[in-house]
Amino acid sequence: MSSLVKEDLAKRLFGPRRQRLHEFIEVEGAGAQRYYLCAAVTKSKEVEICMVKHWRVDREEKYEIVEKWFLKDLEMIDGKEADTDNPYFDMHFHKVYNMEAYSCASKYTFARTLNKLNAMYLKKDFKIVNFDDTYLNDDSFWSSSNRDFLVVMRVCFYASNLLCLSLCRLS
Structure with a gap:
């Protein structure tokens, strides 16, 4: 199911903007809409992190970017508690954004993706704290x-x- 959503997001939202969607996770939102936190690379090789609202009108899927940040502005990702299985994390930009992922596994997937994109495009020093390092490595079994x-x-x-x-x- 998630690969179908990723394909739809890539085709309908990121493709027309000439961006490549690398990863997305579902995050908690209010009401009947779903929200996705996405990591995409622009044509000019900038890494964007954006919050996408997803809803359905009749039988058509609709997507809208409601918030956007750049990886170069990310100072830290705080997983809150590395020793517990929780979906909460904070992203520190000029302001702190509290997030609740669909699961702890998806929280780790997103942190791994941002770390990998940083290594590929920015090589910037940003902190990933309160995550278990075993599961942050891309070569881990749970990747x-x-x-x-x-x-x-x-x-x-x-x-x-x-x-x-x-x-x-x-x-």
Whole structure:
């Protein structure tokens, strides 16, 4: 599902702006709309971080950028508590923005992406604090490239549990 949303965002919102969407995560918003925090690279190789509002009108998906920042202005990402499984983090620009990701895993995915984009385009010194370093490294088992594998593993686990339960009822 997330790859379909990413493809739709890239095609409808970032493509016409001549930007390449690298990553997005769902963040908590108010009401029926969904909000995504996106990291994209512009044609001039600037890294933009933007908050996108997503809603549906009849059967058509609509997207609107409601807030935009540049990675060069990011001073710090604060994961709040590295020792707990929480989706909260702060992004420190000229002002601090409090975020609540859909999950702790997506919070780490976004921090990893920003760190990687910084290494590729800026090589700027910004802090990533209150994150477990084990999961921030791109070569970790939990990196975003393995998300599909993890989803398949979960589905197989649940399917095997259902099979076991149904076999237990038969005996």
